[in-house]
Amino acid sequence: MTASNPLADHYQRGLHADEVLAQIDAHYPAGPTLHQLAPLDQLHIGGVAASARLLNLLNPTTHRQVLDIGAGLGGLMRQGASLGFQLTGLDITHGFSALNRALSSRVKQLSTPPLTWVTGSASALPFADNSFDAVLFQHSLLNMPDATRVIAESRRVLRPGGQLVMHEVVSGPNVAQLRYPVPWAANSEHSHLLNLSELTRLLETGGFQLEHVDDWSEMALAWRQRQRQKEQTPRQAVLSPQWVFGDRFLTMGKNLVDNLAQGAIKVVEIKASC
Numbered sequence: 001m002t003a004s005n006p007l008a009d010h011y012q013r014g015l016h017a018d019e020v021l022a023q024i025d026a027h028y029p030a031g032p033t034l035h036q037l038a039p040l041d042q043l044h045i046g047g048v049a050a051s052a053r054l055l056n057l058l059n060p061t062t063h064r065q066v067l068d069i070g071a072g073l074g075g076l077m078r079q080g081a082s083l084g085f086q087l088t089g090l091d092i093t094h095g096f097s098a099l100n101r102a103l104s105s106r107v108k109q110l111s112t113p114p115l116t117w118v119t120g121s122a123s124a125l126p127f128a129d130n131s132f133d134a135v136l137f138q139h140s141l142l143n144m145p146d147a148t149r150v151i152a153e154s155r156r157v158l159r160p161g162g163q164l165v166m167h168e169v170v171s172g173p174n175v176a177q178l179r180y181p182v183p184w185a186a187n188s189e190h191s192h193l194l195n196l197s198e199l200t201r202l203l204e205t206g207g208f209q210l211e212h213v214d215d216w217s218e219m220a221l222a223w224r225q226r227q228r229q230k231e232q233t234p235r236q237a238v239l240s241p242q243w244v245f246g247d248r249f250l251t252m253g254k255n256l257v258d259n260l261a262q263g264a265i266k267v268v269e270i271k272a273s274c
C-alpha cells in the first residue's frame with residue numbers, strides 16, 4: 001500500500017526503523033519511558049506538554065474509546081493509554097504504524113489498556129458507524145487534501161455525544177511566505193493548510209458544535225525556539241526527530257520557527273462535539 005503512496009514516501013524516506021530500535025535497546029535496556037521517547041514519537045509542535053493539554057480536554061470515564069487519526073509514531077496514544085483511554089491509532093504511513101507498535105511493546109510500564117494499530121486512510125476510515133467516543137487529530141489534518149470528507153468520516157465513526165479534539169497547524173495571515181521543507185511536507189504538494197475560519201466552518205457544516213477554539217501560536221513559537229537552541233548545541237541526543245527525518249530536520253526545524261514568527265502558520269486547539 002505504501003509503495004505508491006508519495007506521502008508515506010515523504011515520512012519513510014529517512015526512517016530506518018531497525019536502527020531506531022537498536023538505539024533505544026542500547027540506551028534503555030529496561031525499556032524507555034514516555035518522556036525518553038518523546039523527541040522521537042511526538043512529531044508535533046509542543047511535545048509531551050501539548051499532548052497532555054489535548055488529552056486533558058477528554059474524560060476517560062465518559063470518552064474511553066478514542067481514535068487517533070494520523071497517529072504517527074504514537075506518542076499521544078501511549079500518553080493517552082497511561083491516563084486510562086483505550087486508543088486506536090490509524091495512519092496512512094505503514095512504516096510509522098509498524099514502528100509505533102514496536103515502540104509500544106518496548107515501553108515496559110504500558111500494560112493496560114491495550115492499544116490497536118491500523119494502516120489506512122482518514123478519508124475512508126475502516127471502522128463501523130458509532131464505534132468511538134472521541135477522535136483526535138494532532139498535526140495530521142494538515143496533510144489531508146479532502147478535509148470535508150475526513151470530517152464526515154470522523155462524524156460517522158463517532159457515537160452521538162462523541163468528541164472531536166484537534167491540535168493542528170492552520171495557515172496564518174502571511175501564508176504566502178511559508179517556507180519549505182517543514183516536517184509534514186517537503187514542498188506544497190503535501191501541505192493542505194486551511195485557515196482557522198475555514199476549518200471551524202467545515203466542522204460546523206459537518207455536524208459538529210464547537211466547544212473550544214484556542215490559538216496556541218505564541219506558546220508554539222516559544223517551545224520551538226527552545227527546541228531549536230537544543231538542536232544547535234553540539235551534543236548527541238539519544239533520540240531526536242533526525243531519527244525520523246534525517247538531516248532534513250535541521251532545515252525543517254528552522255523553517256518552523258520562521259513560519260510561526262512570520263505568521264505564515266498558526267497552531268490551534270479545537271474541541272467540538274456531535
Ligand SMILES: C[S@@+](CC[C@H](N)C(=O)[O-])C[C@H]1O[C@@H](n2cnc3c(N)ncnc32)[C@H](O)[C@@H]1O
Pocket residue numbers: 007008011041042043044069070071072073074075076090091092093096120121122123137138139140143144183184
Ligand atoms: C506530522 S505527522 C504527526 C504524527 C502524530 N500525530 C504526532 O503528532 O506525532 C502526520 C501524520 O499523519 C499521517 N497522515 C497524513 N495523512 C493521512 C491520511 N489521509 N490518513 C491517515 N493518516 C494520515 C501521516 O502519515 C503522519 O504519520
